Amino acid sequence: MPSNEEVFEKVREALVDALAVDDAEVTPEATMVGDLGAESIDFLDIVYRLEKAFNISISRGELFPDDILTNAEYVSDGRVTASGLAQLKNRMPFADLSKFEQNPLVQDFGNLLTVQDLCNYVQTKLV
Amino acid sequence: MRWFWIDRFEEFVVGQSARTVKNVSLGEEHLDDYNVTWPYMPPPLMIEGLAQSGGLLLGQMSDFKARVVLAKVGRASFDELARPGDRLTYEIRLLSQQPDGAIAEGTIYRNQDTLGRVELVFASLHGPEFEAVELFQPHEFLRMLRSMRLFEVARHPDGTPVKIPAHLLAAENAALAVTTP
Known part of the structure; x- marks a missing residue:
C-alpha cells in the first residue's frame, strides 16, 4: 500500500x-x-x-457522479436538494463537500x- | 483541397488498431508553404493523419454513426522530419474507450525508423445539441472510405471482414439515383 x-x-x-x-x-x-x-x-x-x-x-460516474446532477429528483431551480446532497456525500466520501453545501449550485459542481x-x-x- | 491526410489503410482491426500509409509528395503545396526553401511535411499534418486513422477506427465501432472528433493532443514528439518522396506509416492503437471518447497512441514510421509518437484523445459528441449536426454527407463519407480502401483490409478480431454499413450503402444508392438519369 x-x-x-x-x-x-x-x-x-x-x-x-x-x-x-x-x-x-x-x-x-x-x-x-x-x-x-x-x-x-x-x-x-x-x-x-x-x-x-x-x-x-475507475467506472464511469464513480469519480464524477454527474448522473445525480441531471436527476430531477435531486435538483431544483439549479440547486442540489438536501436528498441530492446526501446522495453526493454517499457516492463521494473522498471529497470535501462542506463548501459546496453552503451554496449547492449545480453549475459550481464541476x-x-x-x-x-x-x-x-x-x-x-x-x- | 481535400482534407485527406492518409492515402490508404493497410490494416484495420475493429476496436483495436489500424495502420495507414501517407506518401509525401512535392506536388503538395503545403510543403513549400510551410517552409519555402527546405520543404518538409508539417508535423501537425502528421498528427492529423493519425487523428483521421484513429477517428475512423473509433467511428467504425458505431457503424460510423457516432460523431467522433479529435479533442486533444497529449504528448507529441518528433525525432525527424518527413520530406518529399518519403512513405510514412501511421500506426494507431486504442488504449481506453469510454462512452464520451477514447485515448489512443500513435506512432509514425518511415520504413523502419520511428519519426514520432503522439498521444491523442478523441471525443464522441452526444446530446441534443449535436442531433442535427452531420459532420459528413453519408454518401461522400462512404466514397472517402472506399478511396482509402478501408473495407478492403478491415477485419474483426476473429478475422471476419467488416461489412459496409447498410445506412451508408443506402445513402450511396440514393445519391447515385439522383445523379444517374
Whole structure:
C-alpha cells in the first residue's frame, strides 16, 4: 500500500501530463477546473492515467457522479436538494463537500474536486 | 483541397488498431508553404493523419454513426522530419474507450525508423445539441472510405471482414439515383 506522499506524487505526475501544468501548480488544495484548467475531455485522460499509474479500474460516474446532477429528483431551480446532497456525500466520501453545501449550485459542481480529493479517491481504490 | 491526410489503410482491426500509409509528395503545396526553401511535411499534418486513422477506427465501432472528433493532443514528439518522396506509416492503437471518447497512441514510421509518437484523445459528441449536426454527407463519407480502401483490409478480431454499413450503402444508392438519369 503506497504512502500518502507516493499517491500524491503519482497523481501529480498524471495531472502534469494530462493538463500540461507545472509540478508546482499541482498542490493538494488546487481545484481541478478552476486552478488547473481541466476541461471535461481532460477527465477522460486523467482517469486513464490514474488507472494506468495505480493499476486500478475507475467506472464511469464513480469519480464524477454527474448522473445525480441531471436527476430531477435531486435538483431544483439549479440547486442540489438536501436528498441530492446526501446522495453526493454517499457516492463521494473522498471529497470535501462542506463548501459546496453552503451554496449547492449545480453549475459550481464541476469546480468542486481538488487534487487532495483525487488522492483520497485513489486511496479508497487501493484499500 | 481535400482534407485527406492518409492515402490508404493497410490494416484495420475493429476496436483495436489500424495502420495507414501517407506518401509525401512535392506536388503538395503545403510543403513549400510551410517552409519555402527546405520543404518538409508539417508535423501537425502528421498528427492529423493519425487523428483521421484513429477517428475512423473509433467511428467504425458505431457503424460510423457516432460523431467522433479529435479533442486533444497529449504528448507529441518528433525525432525527424518527413520530406518529399518519403512513405510514412501511421500506426494507431486504442488504449481506453469510454462512452464520451477514447485515448489512443500513435506512432509514425518511415520504413523502419520511428519519426514520432503522439498521444491523442478523441471525443464522441452526444446530446441534443449535436442531433442535427452531420459532420459528413453519408454518401461522400462512404466514397472517402472506399478511396482509402478501408473495407478492403478491415477485419474483426476473429478475422471476419467488416461489412459496409447498410445506412451508408443506402445513402450511396440514393445519391447515385439522383445523379444517374
